[in-house]
Amino acid sequence: MFGFSVSHTTRAPRGMEKDGVHYHFTKKNVLIWGALFFACCVHGNVLIGERASHKELARTAQIRLVSSHQEVYEPCDDSFALVDALLADRSNLLEHHPSLCMEIGCGSGYVITSLALILGQEGRGVNYIATDINPHAVEVTRETMEAHGVGAELVITDIAAGLEERLAGLVDIMVVNPPYVPTPEDEVGVEGITSSWAGGENGRSVIDRILPVADRLLSEKGWLYMVTLTANNPSEICHQMRKKGYASRIVVQRSTEEESLHIIKFWRDFDTKGDEPDQSASGFIGSLLTQIPLLSFWRGTNSDNKC
Ligand SMILES: C[S@@+](CC[C@H](N)C(=O)[O-])C[C@H]1O[C@@H](n2cnc3c(N)ncnc32)[C@H](O)[C@@H]1O
Secondary structure: OOOOOOOEEOOOOOOOOOEOOOEEEOOOOOOEEOHHHHHHHHOOOOOOOOOOOHHHHHHHHOEEOOOOOOOOOOOOHHHHHHHHHHHHOHHHHHHHOOOEEEEEOOOOOHHHHHHHHHHOHHHOOOEEEEEEOOHHHHHHHHHHHHHOOOOOEEEEOOOOOOOHHHHOOOEEEEEEOOOOEOOOHHHOOOOOOHHHHEOOHHHOHHHHHHHHHHHHHEEEEEEEEEEEEHHHOHHHHHHHHHHOOEEEEEEEEEEOOOOEEEEEEEEEOOOOOOOOOOHHHHHHHHHHHOOOOOOEEOOOOOOOOEO
């Protein structure tokens, strides 16, 4: 006799997924979102490796759910992994002295609010801008930011349409948790919550439109932190960006029961432009990634995790 159990997840159902059949879709009836919550409650596990200070974690973990909307993506494993990546890189972010930080696809505002809190007092004078194609998301982000005493220019737009001329070469930090789930192409960009995850073929439709925009908007010292899934072929994304002159590093890699997420950091590396990608190295890293156990967490600026 065969038996199986249905896992719990805190994310919303996607496509045809049914509660109790594919997953138990657990609503987060808590007032606190955050990386710490994710680590302790979802996986019942502790993050491995060096962490940001408890004080810093406590501040970002206490982003309150002040507003929500059924059509807006609630912070989930991928959002928490992205904020963990920012926390892991906090000292570098502070030394970087960004003037303009941008989020594409801000959803609830959890990530951009966390970034503003991570930069904190030291980041006084930093400007923030966030976009989302979903007007409800922009409204929820506004309320989330206001409740935490931070602000941003919020724009309802497709990626950064209408902003590119003004922001070209000015963005020092860009954060993106894109719709990355492989879906039929006709689900991409439709109204409502589906556009939060629907990524088209290999989950790359929106990602592949964001990358050239990021290249145009990032400053000379600009950094991009982006969430990807194994199915998106992250090493191929790194190769594409390498051709544009970017080096890359995986800051966080995290495997849940359903997906393996990589948070990749890109920065301009003036030595790499036009270099032929090293297929053997990326192939090795790609295969290594699939073997890394649950909740790996890295920190540092060494090249060990270059992709
Ligand atoms: C996976 S959710 C991430 C939300 C939030 N950043 C987080 O991490 O919790 C992706 C977000 O991107 C937005 N989005 C999808 N396509 C977009 C596009 N073409 N331009 C701007 N935003 C888009 C969705 O509305 C959604 O809010």
